[in-house]
Amino acid sequence: MTQSTPSHSADTSISKKPRLEKSHDLLTCTVKNPQFSYALLELVSENEDAELDNLQIQSYCNAALRQFLGITGAAIPIDVLKVQGKECWVRVPQPELGAFAAGITAWRGTTEDGAQNVLRLRQCSDYLGSMVGGHGQDTLWDS
Amino acid sequence: MFARAPPSIYQPSKCFVTYGSMGHIDTKQLPYKSKPWSSLGSLDFVHKVDLLIPQEHYERLSNVLMLSEGKVTIDNMFTLINGTLTMYLEKEVYERAGLTGKPYGIKGDRGLKPRWIVTHDLRSPSMFHGKKGFDRLVYACKKVLNQPMKWLFSDVGQSIDSGLLEKLSATRIDVKPEVKQHIQTTQVALNMPPSILAEGDRTDLELVTSDLYEWLSLVRLESPRIAANDDVDPYISRYKAPDGTDHAMEVCKITWQGFMNTNWVRQLLAETITHHSSQSWLSFSATELSTNVAGVHNELMLLRPPKAPEEYLMWEIKRTK
Numbered sequence: 001m002t003q004s005t006p007s008h009s010a011d012t013s014i015s016k017k018p019r020l021e022k023s024h025d026l027l028t029c030t031v032k033n034p035q036f037s038y039a040l041l042e043l044v045s046e047n048e049d050a051e052l053d054n055l056q057i058q059s060y061c062n063a064a065l066r067q068f069l070g071i072t073g074a075a076i077p078i079d080v081l082k083v084q085g086k087e088c089w090v091r092v093p094q095p096e097l098g099a100f101a102a103g104i105t106a107w108r109g110t111t112e113d114g115a116q117n118v119l120r121l122r123q124c125s126d127y128l129g130s131m132v133g134g135h136g137q138d139t140l141w142d143s
Numbered sequence: 144m145f146a147r148a149p150p151s152i153y154q155p156s157k158c159f160v161t162y163g164s165m166g167h168i169d170t171k172q173l174p175y176k177s178k179p180w181s182s183l184g185s186l187d188f189v190h191k192v193d194l195l196i197p198q199e200h201y202e203r204l205s206n207v208l209m210l211s212e213g214k215v216t217i218d219n220m221f222t223l224i225n226g227t228l229t230m231y232l233e234k235e236v237y238e239r240a241g242l243t244g245k246p247y248g249i250k251g252d253r254g255l256k257p258r259w260i261v262t263h264d265l266r267s268p269s270m271f272h273g274k275k276g277f278d279r280l281v282y283a284c285k286k287v288l289n290q291p292m293k294w295l296f297s298d299v300g301q302s303i304d305s306g307l308l309e310k311l312s313a314t315r316i317d318v319k320p321e322v323k324q325h326i327q328t329t330q331v332a333l334n335m336p337p338s339i340l341a342e343g344d345r346t347d348l349e350l351v352t353s354d355l356y357e358w359l360s361l362v363r364l365e366s367p368r369i370a371a372n373d374d375v376d377p378y379i380s381r382y383k384a385p386d387g388t389d390h391a392m393e394v395c396k397i398t399w400q401g402f403m404n405t406n407w408v409r410q411l412l413a414e415t416i417t418h419h420s421s422q423s424w425l426s427f428s429a430t431e432l433s434t435n436v437a438g439v440h441n442e443l444m445l446l447r448p449p450k451a452p453e454e455y456l457m458w459e460i461k462r463t464k
Contacts, residue, residue: 128360133430134440
């Protein structure tokens with residue numbers, strides 16, 4: 001935190017300087033190279049009660065990417081952000097998103113206890129917040 | 144080869160970041176032309192609004208006015224004004240609920256079916272889990288007062304926006320705030336480092352704000368990765384929260400989901416900012432209803448840093464055409 005005395009005084013001196021009542025921009029930028037992309041995955045399974053967990057997601061994604069791109073695919077780092085029932089939010093490096101999505105889509109899935117499991121890519125974006133904000137819009141129309 | 148191909152699976156968006164000062168806010172006369180108000184106004188229909196505030200400030204902010212569907216004299220009806228929950232109940236429901244209340248109406252005119260009124264101050268110190276009165280209220284809500292209700296609500300001091308309500312009743316969609324309390328996380332540095340502003344360093348601004356945007360998004364997602372005690376194996380996730388302290392912090396999230404117009408959202412933001420303690424931070428986001436095939440949502444997210452009540456950091460996510 002920037003609570004120490006020198007930084008705090010610098011902070012106020014900047015914000016106090018030209019400001020009166022009017023609003024104004026102090027600094028702007030455009031995010032050109034987002035570091036990560038995010039994807040919402042859904043488990044599609046013949047077993048209706050099947051749910052996802054952290055390890056399963058990693059092993060499914062790993063299998064899918066290995067099948068698609070071999071060792072290169074298996075090396076794509078995937079971070080599991082949240083798992084809830086059949087849904088899962090993951091993070092991948094932005095340049096790898098194309099490969100990740102293609103791998104997941106092309107994956108034939110696994111068979112566990114006679115039930116076929118595949119992953120469906122529901123949505124992806126460079127900005128997690130807008131995905132979170134848009135999540136659940138379907139329920140609006142179905143209600 | 145494959146790995147470096149530009150993503151063709153979604154319509155790319157751009158993120159515009161602004162750090163600025165919003166000046167004094169007069170909730171009676173909101174500015175329309177200046178940021179962040181103009182940015183908010185440029186959104187289409189709003190689908191979801193998320194408000195994040197530190198947990199300890201939640202109870203003080205709960206000046207929200209709520210009104211359930213129904214008539215005082217006929218149905219079971221509920222109102223919530225300045226934290227006081229008032230329930231107008233039929234005799235039969237009142238008896239089943241097991242709450243203490245008073246008869247309602249003029250003496251002598253109550254007839255054979257007296258109605259009852261029950262009042263609870265939800266902000267009083269006794270209104271916590273474990274206290275008798277509160278547990279009894281929770282029990283009553285679970286067992287007796289459990290029919291789905293339609294709610295109208297408005298922020299304090301505001302008359303209910305009739306345009307919004309017209310739309311709501313026409314489409315039969317209810318916008319009601321949903322509160323998620325005690326989201327566990329760590330204390331992240333939310334103030335803009337003064338060196339970035341002093342030097343006008345855009346590269347650093349992009350880095351710092353990208354991390355902050357990701358963290359705030361994870362809070363909205365209620366991801367377990369941001370919790371102070373999240374010790375997930377690096378094989379599962381290598382997410383690291385932005386710099387700060389390791390101290391635990393609790394955040395409260397209030398979500399409005401449905402179909403809202405930007406005037407209403409703008410008023411909500413203004414009321415929230417003026418009523419919230421100037422020492423504390425808050426984050427406000429509004430996501431557009433997506434009407435395009437790709438399902439891309441335009442969004443605006445705003446962070447008011449702690450101890451800088453007139454400053455703001457804003458992210459605008461826009462679909463590139």
